[in-house]
Amino acid sequence: MTVLLIGGAWQGKAALAERLYPALPLTKNLHQMVRQTLAAGRDPMELLPALRGHAVTCDEVGCGVVPLDPEEERYREAVGRLCCALAAEADAVVRVIAGVPQYIKGGTACI
Template sequence: MTVLCIGGAHQGKAALARALYPALPLVENLHRRVREELAAGRDPMALLNTLRGHAVTCDEVGCGVVPIDRADEAYREAVGRLCCALAAEADAVIRVTAGIPQYIKGEKPCT
């Protein structure tokens, strides 16, 4: 099973993922890993294979003012493309706001 939890910073994505999917390994802050991959000159899409079978959290970075700096714009695009690819494969995609889950894809697991 693969789960993607998205939302704003500090909205409770990791806590929710731990509570709902305790058996899945948790990968937090995918947006930061994308920045690290870009800084190292690697393609962030290569992370997709390693994310399968995990609960993954990622801050939404595509909302708001479009960056003037080309590198920041490329970063936002890379995060968005990776999240789109992961969401397409994921069993569940959850937007988390103020700790409250909104299921975009899939259903709440029976606990």
């Protein structure tokens, strides 16, 4: 099973993942992994195979003002594209707001 949990910073994504999906390995902060991968000159899509079978948290970075810095815009686009690819494969996609899950894809759970 693969689960993607998205939402704003500090909204309780990791805590919710640990509570709802305790059997899955937890990969936190996909957005930071993308930044590190880009800094190393690699394609962030290379991360996709290693994320399968995990609960993955990612901050939403695509909302708000488009960055003026081309590198920041490239980073934001890379995060979005990787999340789209992961969401397409995931069994569940959950948006987390103030610790409350909103199921975008997959079943709901009572917490």
